[in-house]
Amino acid sequence: MTAPALGLQKTPLNAAHHRMGGRMVDFGGWEMPVQYPAGTIEEHLRTRTHAGLFDVSHMGEIDVRGPGSIAFINSITSNDASKLIDGQAQYSALTTPEGTVIDDLLVYRFAADQLTLVVNAGTTIKDWDWVASQSRDESVELKNVSSEFCQLALQGPDALEILQKLTDLPLEDIKYYHFDQGGVDGVPAIVSRTGYTGEDGFEVYAAADKAEQLWDKILDVGNTGSPEGLLPCGLAARNTLRLEAALALYGHEIDETTTLLEANLGWICKFNKGDFVGRAALAKQKQEGLMRRLVGFEITERGIARDGQEVVVEGAKVGRVTSGSPAPFLKNNIGLAYVPVAFAGGGQQIHIDVRGRLVAAQIVKTPFYKRVR
Amino acid sequence: MANVPENLHYSKDHEWVRVEGDIAVVGITDYAQNSLGDVVYVELPKVGEEFAANESFGSVESVKAVSEVFSPVSGTVAEVNEVLNDEPEKVNGDSYGEGWMIKVRMSNSGEVDSLLTAAEYEDFTKAETE
Known part of the structure; x- marks a missing residue:
């Protein structure tokens, strides 16, 4: 009920959220919309039955470049990044030596020597410090590019049809957990068939200064305002959608006191890929x-x-x-x-x-x- | 702006009181329901329970949060709005009418005078949002 404190970080869509009546709250140091005027329940239901649009620009992005990139990522994450092909993404985790979770993340492979880690907003600085501290290979270049990107999640059964109106990319051909690159409303973008709602949908990454253009255009072609149209959604709906789909939220289901195995994330622990931080502890826990x-x-x-x-x-x-x-x-x-x-x-x-x-x-x-x- | 009817008394915890003889009808304000968002659950006391002024008599929950509700006056619960068990959304839709929560038989009707008037409550909510 009180106005957000000063000094909060803002996404490139902050003005759009205010303009559209988003109720702004402090979310892990970011001023974010918890809901829009439609309300959490309607936003949730519309995403399940038609489509919802979420600003997730607060997520962090860390670029990993150079010939040693895959080996490096494999040494600090639990899933097997060597299995990725160009244009594929993977759910994985940064683990402590105890097998607990520093963060969960997506690994995007653009090329064998060019990958991006997409991490949680509240943990971006911690993750960056940890990842940088683990890099001993001079052939690997790391860069925190979080502020360069906006990220919009378009989710729900109508997501494909809506986004297809703005791009020549053959969206039908992008498989789950794969991505493509091309123009969305003429803006160079990465279009990834991923999400955090339990629905089909896409996450669109583009230059931060194009965020508002994309946001407004996607809502426009999604017939926002009509009873079956696309709705902008806040963090409260994002949370209830992911909870119905039983997807882990960092700081809740997973943190540095919970192991991946305890969190039912054994499927992203690849013991046969070679050593990684936390492997021994996780293998021991699995055995015992x-x-x-x-x-x-x-x-x-x-x-x-x-x-x-x-x-x-x-x-x-x-x-x-x-x-x-x-x-x-x-x-x-x-x-x-x-x-x-x-x-x-x-x-x-x-x-x-x-x-x-x-x-x-x-x-x-x-x-x-x-x-x- | 939030709807603040003239004929009611208000608390700083965002409850309203309508006096009907020695009975105080209590609910939460339009401002409060709007701040909460979609109300999905209302927990009310039993008839006969006693509350002191400013004591918590129940809770109202939105998808996101739980808020306690406080009795602006002292007394005994004479009636509770059972309809809210099945239709908690009435708190959003008609916060001053069908969304009422409890009726309290006041033990000290003078307490009503220390509550805020509509104009005072309006100023109070303005200050809170600034």
Whole structure:
């Protein structure tokens, strides 16, 4: 309710958010729209049924160049970057020697000697310092190019049709987790078939000074303002969309106290690719077995779980909610939590301590929401 | 700007009070519902519970956040708006009407005089947004 503090960082779309009535909040040091006048529920539903447009320009980008790029990235991330081909992207993580998570990120391969790491906004400086400190190969050049780019995420079943009106790139041919480069409304752009909502969609990267042109044009061709048109969406809808899809959010499901295996991210731990930071610790944990695991739960009575609340089983505190919220599309109340593996099975009855009241819930399979392809 | 009806009393926690004899009808203001966003859940007390002035009597939740709601006056809960269990969105749609939350049988009706008038509340919200 109070105006954002001075000194917040702003994306190139800051003026557009204000102009369009976005409610601006401090998000990890960035002044960002938490919602637009349509409201979080409508923004969420429109993204599931038609399309939503998100400003994600606050994300960081680190360029990695030179002949040793892939070997370097493979030494500090858990997934196998050598498997990428030109024009492909990969979900991966920067890991600590303990196998916990410095950040999750996307690795984009433009060429064998030219890759980009796309990292979270709030961790960009930490990631940059860590990545730079790990580089000992003089053939690898690193550059923090975060401020040069804007990033727009166009998500939802109508995303392809909308974006195709502005580009000659054959969008249908860009496979999931691949990208292409070309003009969008005449602006040189990277168009990537990725996203964070559980829907089909694209993320468009372009020069920061073209952000407003692209934002306005995409909304325009998306028939924003009509009942089935494209809606600009804020961070609250982005959060509920990713939670329904059970996608991890840094600082919630994953951080430097949680390992990738505990977070169900074993699929991005490639033990056979050679050594990487945290490999030994993760291999040991895999062999010895997990003590706790991230699970999804659904509230089975009245009440909404929130981040940080305790999970209770038979009167004992056994874990903690990492994300809890109403699910606008599923129309129930859901969450993610760490619990001991003994209580991690589907159907397990648990309680969430909601401000002193024990609210019944049960563990369910994730993702909560999966789109019909 | 937010709607602030003349005939009500207001708290600095953004509740309104309408006096009907010794009963105070309590809800949250248009300004408050707008700040919260889509209301998805309202937790209300039981009839017969007692609250002191400024004590929390329940909570109202949007997709994003939980806010406590405070009783602007002391007294006993005479009635709660059960409709909000199934239709919490009435808090957004009609915050001064069908979105009312509780009726309190006041133990000290003089407390109403210390609440803000409509004009005072309007100034208060303006100062808060600046």
